[in-house]
Amino acid sequence: MTGRGLGFYLLLAPLVLWLGLLIILPHIDMAIVSLRTRVAPREYVPSLDNYAAFITEPLYIVTFLRTAIMSVLATVITLIIAFPISYYIAKIAKGRSQAALFLMCLIPFWVSELVRTFGWIILLRETGVISGFLQWLGLADQPIEMLYNDAAMMLGLVYTSMLFMVVPLTTTLESLDDAVIEAGYDLGGSGFSVLREIVIPHAMPGIVSGCIVVFMLSLGNYLTPTMLGGKGSLWFTELIYSQFIVRFNWELGAAFGFCLLGASSLIVWSILRLTGQTLERTMGEGK
Amino acid sequence: MIPSIPQSGAVKLIYKAYVLVFFLWLALPLATVVVFAFNDSQFPSLPWQGFTWGWFFGDARPQIGLFHERRILSSIGTSVFVAIFVSGLSVLVGTTNAFLFNRYSFPGRGLLYILMLLPLVVPGIVLGISILVFSSRIAGVVQDASGLYVDALRPGLVLVIAGQFSFITTIATLVISARLIKFDRSLEEAALNLGATPLTAVRTITIPYLLPALIGAFVVAFLMSFENFNTTLMLVGSDAPLTITMFDRLKEGSTPVLNAVSLLLILGSSVLALAMIALQRR
Structure with a gap:
């Protein structure tokens, strides 16, 4: 089947239709919409006004930068928490307990993000379980509101993306031969230098793919910032939603969409560039 | 730090404690949701008012259980309907994609492969708005040209299915490709040698x-x-799938019936995920 007969085109057609109709054309159309301004009902002129508004209006640009920085922070925290866990699963746990721990990491993430967020709401709110527990212990004399702030939102973001860090890290760490670590110690390395010079370089592809996925999930998250964040933790996706659904200003919303897409592509591209990985390899190893 | 390298007891203990705390943290929100599904109170919060099955089977106010709550039941139905369509379509297209990339080399293959991966890198909300913008443009063009109002191109289930299909297909393609790569082509050749047509060989082998x-x-x-x-x-219209309905209810501040739904979701997805893992292991 090396010739390109009918079969080839029959297999090509679904791919082209899918990518063309649902990915490429919609994005081109969104670009066109973002580059125009309404001057009268159903009358538009091409302009850069929407992007100008994005840069000049403090609310927009500040929210955008805040979202990006908080997403980076969420990624770093997730990596720091996940690394020892992945190392434990890959290198210390053996046999059945290894499989069981891995499965315990997977299960919560097959459940809807909504349910996970709901769980944190019940735990953190003023009438919630943690507040009640603290009062019962005598550590607090009145209900404490722990919801609706940046810390709660960060907790939710880290919790929600944990799996996407643990899985690629565990996979790459498993492929590291124990003998290499032993050799590091035999040659006089300390725990820290073995970690820095052997374990982390080996785990790099896993770290990269984990960070990319976690960053993108955080940046594009809507549910967690809306439900757990406070008035001050406005997320950029909330701006997109309000332009599209509440204000019906699709032109500005589309421009915001492109800014979000641009930020996410830029970060993914620079992480790949900095670490010398490619998208194909990273995605292949990530799952 | 691996078992064959001696470590001090304190370090091991601290490490074990960290792992334990991590898994407790992982289980905490889900366990909380499950426990409060059985609280005999109007709110999913403390104090504990006693155990009840009311949030599942209750049929009178103030305790209308999940199985008598029409809006939630119908949105579960909507979700199942959407999910079956999306998975059917994406497995179909995922299979053709896997065969295309596995069996043919052609100019632009590398580019198409990267394009195929792209939906995973595009934030979900951007996929949603781009499809919304594009479909309403098509709907506008059709209406101007023929005066027809195409319902399917307005926010609703068709667009929800299209939106989810647009990125889930990538995942289906990756899952199917991973197995197709390991397939021994000589088995197919044997079938061809024995007189099977190419299509029969693919279908039966x-x-x-x-x-x-x-x-x-x-x-x-x-x-x-x-x-x-x-x-x-x-992309959602008037028929909301379960996640959207739950989100709306959650914003209003809901009764523990949401916990009951969540418990069903946790059970359902665990069973499906475990069954799938068992299947892959065979």
């Missing part, structure tokens, strides 16, 4: 070999569709 991956991809797609929120939020 390759597809049965791929079956675990096809089922796996279907289950993954089903779960991803069922729990999708971001893309669905931008």
Whole structure:
């Protein structure tokens, strides 16, 4: 089947239709919409006004930068928490307990993000379980509101993306031969230098793919910032939603969409560039 | 730090404690949701008012249980409907994609492969709005040209299915490709030598070999569709799938009936995920 007969085109057609109709054309159309301004009902002129508004209006640009920085922070925290866990699963746990721990990491993430967020709401709110527990212990004399702030939102973001860090890290760490670590110690390395010079370089592809996925999930998250964040933790996706659904200003919303897409592509591209990985390899190893 | 390297007891203990705390943290929100499904109170919060099955089976105010709550039941139905369509379509297209990239080399193959991966890198909400913008443009063009009002191109289930399909197909393609790569082509050649047509060879040899991956991809797609929120939020019409209905209810501040739904979701997705893992292991 090396010739390109009918079969080839029959297999090509679904791919082209899918990518063309649902990915490429919609994005081109969104670009066109973002580059125009309404001057009268159903009358538009091409302009850069929407992007100008994005840069000049403090609310927009500040929210955008805040979202990006908080997403980076969420990624770093997730990596720091996940690394020892992945190392434990890959290198210390053996046999059945290894499989069981891995499965315990997977299960919560097959459940809807909504349910996970709901769980944190019940735990953190003023009438919630943690507040009640603290009062019962005598550590607090009145209900404490722990919801609706940046810390709660960060907790939710880290919790929600944990799996996407643990899985690629565990996979790459498993492929590291124990003998290499032993050799590091035999040659006089300390725990820290073995970690820095052997374990982390080996785990790099896993770290990269984990960070990319976690960053993108955080940046594009809507549910967690809306439900757990406070008035001050406005997320950029909330701006997109309000332009599209509440204000019906699709032109500005589309421009915001492109800014979000641009930020996410830029970060993914620079992480790949900095670490010398490619998208194909990273995605292949990530799952 | 591996078992063959001696470590001080304190370090080991601290490490073990960290791992334990991590898994407790992981289980905490889900366990809380489950426990409060049985609280005999109007709110999913403390104080504990006693155990009840009311949030599942209750049929009178103030305790209308999940199985008598029409809006939630119908949105579960909507979610299942959407998920079956999305997984069926994405497994189908995922299979053709896997065969295309596995069997043919052609100019632009590398570019198409990267394009195929792109939907995973695009934020879900952006996928949603781009499809919303594009479909309403098509709807506008059709209406101007022929005066027809095309309902399917307005926010609703068709667009929700299209939106979810647009990125779940990538995942289905990756799952199916991973198994197809391991397939021994000589088995197919043997069938051809024995007189089978190429199509028969693929149907009787390759597809049965791929079956675990096809089922796996279907289950993954089903779960991803069922729990999708971001893309669905931008494309939903009047028939809301479960995640959207729950989101609306949660904003209003709801009764523990949401905990009961969550418990069902946790059970359902765990069973599906475990069944899939068991299948892959065979």
